[in-house]
Amino acid sequence: MEKTGDAGGIADEFFPNAQADVGPLVSSTNLFLDKVGEVVLTCHSDGLSWKLLEPPDDDRTCLGLKQISRTATEVKFSDVYAVELMHGSGRVNGAKCFSLHDCHDSKMYHFSVHSFERSKSQPSLLTLVMYAFSHNNMETCQMWVNRINDSLNKDIGRPKNLLVFVNPFSGKANGFKTWETVAPIFSRAKVKTKVIATERAGHAFDVMASMAVKDLKSYDGVLAVGGDGFFNEILNGFLLSRHNAPNLPTPSDFFQPVGTNSVVNVTNDAPAEASHQDEDQSPFLSGSRSHNGSGLMNLNLSKFTGSDPGLSNPDQDHAFPIPSERFRFGIIPAGSTDSIVMCTTGARDTITSSLHIVLGKRVCLDIARVVRWKTTSTSTIEPFVRYAASFAGYGFYGDVITESEKYRFMGPKRYDYAGTKVFLRHRSYEAEVAYLEVESEKTKLLPENGRPLERIRAFLGQNKSDNLVCRKNCKVCNTKPNGATTRTPNAMPYSHPKGARWLKSRGNFLSVGAAIISNRNEKAPDGLVADAHLSDGFLHLILIRNCPRALYLWHLTQLARRGGEPLNFEFVEHHKTPAFAFTSFGNESVWNLDGELFQAHQLSAQVFRGLISYFASGPEV
Numbered sequence: 001m002e003k004t005g006d007a008g009g010i011a012d013e014f015f016p017n018a019q020a021d022v023g024p025l026v027s028s029t030n031l032f033l034d035k036v037g038e039v040v041l042t043c044h045s046d047g048l049s050w051k052l053l054e055p056p057d058d059d060r061t062c063l064g065l066k067q068i069s070r071t072a073t074e075v076k077f078s079d080v081y082a083v084e085l086m087h088g089s090g091r092v093n094g095a096k097c098f099s100l101h102d103c104h105d106s107k108m109y110h111f112s113v114h115s116f117e118r119s120k121s122q123p124s125l126l127t128l129v130m131y132a133f134s135h136n137n138m139e140t141c142q143m144w145v146n147r148i149n150d151s152l153n154k155d156i157g158r159p160k161n162l163l164v165f166v167n168p169f170s171g172k173a174n175g176f177k178t179w180e181t182v183a184p185i186f187s188r189a190k191v192k193t194k195v196i197a198t199e200r201a202g203h204a205f206d207v208m209a210s211m212a213v214k215d216l217k218s219y220d221g222v223l224a225v226g227g228d229g230f231f232n233e234i235l236n237g238f239l240l241s242r243h244n245a246p247n248l249p250t251p252s253d254f255f256q257p258v259g260t261n262s263v264v265n266v267t268n269d270a271p272a273e274a275s276h277q278d279e280d281q282s283p284f285l286s287g288s289r290s291h292n293g294s295g296l297m298n299l300n301l302s303k304f305t306g307s308d309p310g311l312s313n314p315d316q317d318h319a320f321p322i323p324s325e326r327f328r329f330g331i332i333p334a335g336s337t338d339s340i341v342m343c344t345t346g347a348r349d350t351i352t353s354s355l356h357i358v359l360g361k362r363v364c365l366d367i368a369r370v371v372r373w374k375t376t377s378t379s380t381i382e383p384f385v386r387y388a389a390s391f392a393g394y395g396f397y398g399d400v401i402t403e404s405e406k407y408r409f410m411g412p413k414r415y416d417y418a419g420t421k422v423f424l425r426h427r428s429y430e431a432e433v434a435y436l437e438v439e440s441e442k443t444k445l446l447p448e449n450g451r452p453l454e455r456i457r458a459f460l461g462q463n464k465s466d467n468l469v470c471r472k473n474c475k476v477c478n479t480k481p482n483g484a485t486t487r488t489p490n491a492m493p494y495s496h497p498k499g500a501r502w503l504k505s506r507g508n509f510l511s512v513g514a515a516i517i518s519n520r521n522e523k524a525p526d527g528l529v530a531d532a533h534l535s536d537g538f539l540h541l542i543l544i545r546n547c548p549r550a551l552y553l554w555h556l557t558q559l560a561r562r563g564g565e566p567l568n569f570e571f572v573e574h575h576k577t578p579a580f581a582f583t584s585f586g587n588e589s590v591w592n593l594d595g596e597l598f599q600a601h602q603l604s605a606q607v608f609r610g611l612i613s614y615f616a617s618g619p620e621v
Contacts, residue, residue: 027147029140032108034132041133043147048113048131049074075131078155079115081358082188083148085141086110086132108134111141113148114188116355123620124346126355128185157360159220159328159615161192165204165234167226168197170334172411178334179225182354189358194219204230208237213319221328221615223357227335228390229595235329235367235612239387243322245369245608323364323611330357330615336412337595340390342520343470343527344534346619353615361617364477364535364610365389368516370593372600377587379601388594389612391519391528392605394582395429395511396422396544398590401597423553428546430585432506435541435577470518470533472618477535502581505543505573510552513542514580514605525562529574534618537609541580543573579606 028042030053039050050073086109112132119125135141152158168175179195186193198204208222222238224231320327331353333341338348344363345352370392372384391397403418410417468476516539518527529540544555551571558564567574581604591598 029135029144031140031144032134034134041144043144043151046078047074047076047080048148072131075113075115077148077151078359080113080148080152081116081185081355082114082190083145083152084112084114084188085145086112108136109138109141110134111145118620122347124352125349126347126352128351128355155360157362158189159191159357159360161219162186162194162330162357163219163222164193164195165207165222165224165226165230166195166197167204167224167230167334170226170230170336175225175334178332178350182332182350185351185354185358191358193223198230202233205233205237208234209241216320216327220326221330221357223330223332223615225332225334227333227338227595228331228340230335231329231331231340232387232389232594232596235389236387239322239367239611240385242320243369243387243611323613325362325613328362328613328615329365335595336415337521337523339519339521339527340517342522343390343517344614344616344618346621348522356617357615361615363614363616363618365612365614366516366533366535366537366539366607366609367611368392368514368539368605368607370598370600370603370605372598372603374602375599376589376601377584386593386598388514388516388605390515390517390594391592392514392516392594392598393511393592394431394513394584394589395427395509397511397513397592398597399425399427401592401595402590405597423549423556426510426549426552428508428510429588430506430508431512432504432583432585433509433512433541433543433580434502434504434582435575435580437501437503438538438577469531470618472620474533474535474618476533477618479536503575508546509543510546511542511544512582513544515540515542516607524559526564528559529567535610537607538576538578539580539605539607541573541575541577542567543575545571545573547571579604581605 028040031039031041031050033039033041033050036050036052038053040053041048041050110132112130115129115131116126117129119127133141133144164179166175166179176197183193196204196207204224222234224234331338331341332350333348333353334350341353342348344365345356368388370386370388372386373381375382375384399422400415400418403421404414407414407417468474470477513528515528515532517534518529518532520527528542532540544552547569551569555566555569555572558566566572582600582602584601589599589601591600591603
């Protein structure tokens with residue numbers, strides 16, 4: 001990667017106080033601004049501003065980038081991702097930039113400031129813009145480039161070195177093309193990238209899992225050019241060999257033979273019933289496994305290495321911090337749904353995601369740790385760990401991804417085809433789901449808690465949620481966890497208060513879904529749960545009981561409609577919880593884990609708040 005030249009002497013001559021931190025630095029120069037005319041360009045401590053001296057000329061285009069609006073008069077350094085000197089007759093990356101000043105004087109020198117504009121109709125969508133300035137003195141242009149670069153380099157949150165995995169087979173098999181489209185943005189921003197094109201399934205997992213700590217620390221983050229499933233592979237490669245998490249909650253009778261239930265008695269297809277447990281009976285696993293003082297169990301899963309890793313091996317080097325503010329994950333969307341990108345940036349757009357990355361944006365993401373205890377009903381208990389960033393689904397969701405594997409040649413359309421087949425099949429599964437109660441859930445257990453009234457309000461369009469929807473600078477996600485001393489979430493599992501209890505629901509389910517984030521996508525514009533958050537330490541458990549096909553279709557149409565109310569049905573249970581456990585009573589049990597197949601007869605899951613940092617700032621609206 002080309003390094004910025006050293007022109008400190010020139011900068012000192014024009015800006016004698018450039019290295020001083022006392023007081024704001026303001027300097028001005030008369031320059032020509034493409035498509036505008038002669039301006040006075042002023043450098044402030046937080047950005048650039050300009051004032052027009054001559055009337056604007058006719059419009060021109062440059063490099064296929066949208067040019068600045070004539071009404072633009074400033075740009076903040078926080079919105080500038082690159083500045084570069086254009087050598088010769090205004091060439092950038094081999095393309096001719098036709099400026100109105102080339103017509104007047106072929107000896108003009110040029111520099112460009114690269115930034116973005118927000119779409120007026122979709123504020124989360126970012127488009128590239130370029131401010132092209134000219135002057136007849138090259139040293140003046142070089143001085144401005146150096147001064148702006150000095151200001152950009154003060155932003156220590158911007159990445160300098162990234163590891164990039166490209167999945168050539170994601171989505172419509174456009175992984176390479178997608179990266180080639182956005183690579184110039186990283187080049188202009190002087191971000192070094194090591195690109196690895198995956199050659200097989202599990203390639204990215206193996207690279208991440210085997211990378212030495214010192215090598216991993218040489219990067220500011222890792223990017224996935226692909227879909228949610230590809231990101232899941234990279235995430236698991238990173239966490240499975242490094243995240244030491246011994247606390248795996250599950251109901252105390254979890255390992256009893258299928259069909260027994262000594263804690264609560266739940267009638268098939270009946271609403272969930274609560275059961276108070278004795279204080280000395282922990283709602284977590286009991287028996288031969290050791291527990292700590294908080295009632296959480298400790299498991300030694302160090303034997304699960306290689307292809308079946310579980311907890312970190314005690315002999316491994318655990319010097320890499322988790323969570324890490326500096327080391328962030330990112331996605332350049334090239335998948336079939338890209339719901340993680342939609343939830344974190346607000347737009348399924350490669351340019352928007354790339355700008356969030358090079359500008360060093362950061363949010364924390366909750367991650368669910370899923371433990372498969374039994375693969376089939378006849379399997380022995382053998383814990384196997386996986387992580388999920390967006391969603392875990394059973395029944396309809398597992399059937400769709402299983403069916404879609406038969407039609408990979410269809411590309412993303414295979415999900416529509418498979419979904420239609422599974423819907424027409426209308427198959428339900430007998431299972432039991434237990435979830436840890438939280439305070440906000442207690443009101444849902446009151447008798448006759450207004451469910452019919454909610455349906456009437458939904459029909460009239462009057463039942464909009466009063467909960468905060470997760471957006472940029474989200475108050476919910478930025479709230480300190482209990483006991484935390486900083487704004488950064490402590491990446492610990494939910495600390496259940498005394499008296500917390502497990503609630504159970506058993507019956508025939510069309511689907512069981514656990515949404516860690518809202519899972520917005522083009523087919524569900526509000527997501528599975530509109531007010532789910534990126535980093536609040538909870539997931540949303542959605543249980544769809546067996547119902548007539550017509551009612552299930554009504555539920556699905558509500559999911560597909562912006563402003564719909566897919567959760568306000570008698571056959572739908574919705575519970576906000578930090579942990580849940582699942583047991584199947586059938587022979588088949590396939591889950592969808594972030595778009596990947598995961599066979600599990602018994603499993604448990606818990607959320608770790610803010611376990612990873614991600615290159616994004618949250619949706620604007």
